[in-house]
Amino acid sequence: MADEQSKDIKVREKQEVTGPAEQTTPGLVFTPAVDIFETEKEITLLADMPGVKADDLNIDLRENILTLTGDVAPSEETNAEPLLVEYEYGRYYRQFTLSQVIDQDRIDAQLNEGVLRLTLPKVEKAAPRKIAVATG
Amino acid sequence: MIYRRFFGFPTVRAKNPFEELDRLRRHLDRWYDNVGTPAQRLHAGVFPLINITEDKDSYYVSAELPGVKSDDLDIQATAANLAISGERKIAAEAEGARYHRREREAGKFSRLVELPDEIDPDKVEAKLQNGILTVIVSKAEIAKPRQIAISS
Numbered sequence: 001m002a003d004e005q006s007k008d009i010k011v012r013e014k015q016e017v018t019g020p021a022e023q024t025t026p027g028l029v030f031t032p033a034v035d036i037f038e039t040e041k042e043i044t045l046l047a048d049m050p051g052v053k054a055d056d057l058n059i060d061l062r063e064n065i066l067t068l069t070g071d072v073a074p075s076e077e078t079n080a081e082p083l084l085v086e087y088e089y090g091r092y093y094r095q096f097t098l099s100q101v102i103d104q105d106r107i108d109a110q111l112n113e114g115v116l117r118l119t120l121p122k123v124e125k126a127a128p129r130k131i132a133v134a135t136g
Numbered sequence: 137m138i139y140r141r142f143f144g145f146p147t148v149r150a151k152n153p154f155e156e157l158d159r160l161r162r163h164l165d166r167w168y169d170n171v172g173t174p175a176q177r178l179h180a181g182v183f184p185l186i187n188i189t190e191d192k193d194s195y196y197v198s199a200e201l202p203g204v205k206s207d208d209l210d211i212q213a214t215a216a217n218l219a220i221s222g223e224r225k226i227a228a229e230a231e232g233a234r235y236h237r238r239e240r241e242a243g244k245f246s247r248l249v250e251l252p253d254e255i256d257p258d259k260v261e262a263k264l265q266n267g268i269l270t271v272i273v274s275k276a277e278i279a280k281p282r283q284i285a286i287s288s
Contacts, residue, residue: 009183009224009243033239039232048240050200050267080189080196083252087185087200114202114267 017093028090032068032116036096043100043120049092050114059109059118066096068116183245184220184269192281195251195273202267203240209264211271213257218273221246253279 017029035046045066049057052070060067070092101123108119184199197218201209209222226242251273259274 007243009241009245011181011183011185012241013185033241034237035226035240036236037229037233037238038236039230039234044229044233046240048202048267050202053266080191082187082189083195084186084188086180086187111266113204113264114200 014087014090016090025091028088029093030090031094032070032092034094038100040122042122043098043102045096045116045118045120047092047094047116047118048114049111049116051089052092052111052114052116054111057109057111057116059107059116061098061102061104061107061120064098066098066120068092068094068118070116180247182247184247186220186247186249188249188251190275193275195255195275197249197271197273199269200267201264201269204264204267204269206264209262209269211260211262213255213260213273215254215257215276216251218249218251218255218260218271219246220249220269220271255279 012033015031017031032047032049034048035044037044047068049068049070051072053073056071056073058067058069060069072089072091074089098120100120103121103123106121110117184201186197186199188198189196197220199220201222201224203226204222204224208225209220211221212219221244223244224242226240254276256274256276261272263270
């Protein structure tokens with residue numbers, strides 16, 4: 001792990017969405033990089049969404065489809081002239097299909113430093129219950 | 137990688153050995169023209185990618201650094217250069233976590249940005265908001281444009 005941490009980060013361009021969802025608002029749309037992992041109790045999703053404020057982030061779970069949308073406000077210095085543009089602003093959009101049943105009431109989302117951490121607790125399976133048959 | 141997927145190696149040998157190369161070059165040219173926005177086609181290849189804007193008094197250098205804490209960032213300025221280095225750490229998750237996706241990267245980075253004009257290293261401000269780093273660099277007095285009055 002220590003080895004992995006010390007390596008240099010390579011440049012990765014933001015991926016533009018080429019999905020089937022048609023956009024109704026102008027502007028670019030990007031796919032955020034995500035980590036998804038699951039333990040016995042929950043599924044956790046981490047997504048890099050730099051520039052998204054908590055108010056502009058939309059998380060939607062309907063049926064089995066989880067949709068993440070984040071709007072990025074344009075930069076404040078509007079009078080400034082661009083000299084170098086290496087990356088562009090735009091919305092973030094990504095959709096996942098979940099195979100597990102999620103306990104919707106206990107979903108927790110936190111946005112820190114442009115990283116969303118979404119915890120999706122799985123619904124506890126009904127414990128198998130033995131039914132005693134009374135004889136009489 | 138992607139090249140090979142798009143343009144597999146020819147099975148029929150071309151008569152003119154350069155013909156095939158020409159064809160490949162044309163394909164690549166077209167591919168470069170179509171893929172990506174202008175910004176994506178032109179960058180230094182060093183993490184993080186930056187945008188620079190300027191106004192009369194300052195340069196604004198911004199970079200997307202989600203998940204990087206300000207303590208892990210090191211910004212240094214000299215007369216014409218701005219060095220941004222640091223480390224992005226991704227904490228290890230609980231044991232027994234099984235990954236479905238792992239796209240986020242951790243590691244060190246270091247980038248030197250040369251600004252077009254002299255700057256004032258004493259007047260550099262940096263802020264980190266929502267994962268976006270913005271460094272406001274004041275231009276040196278000598279580099280600022282001055283209004284010249286015309287005497288009649």
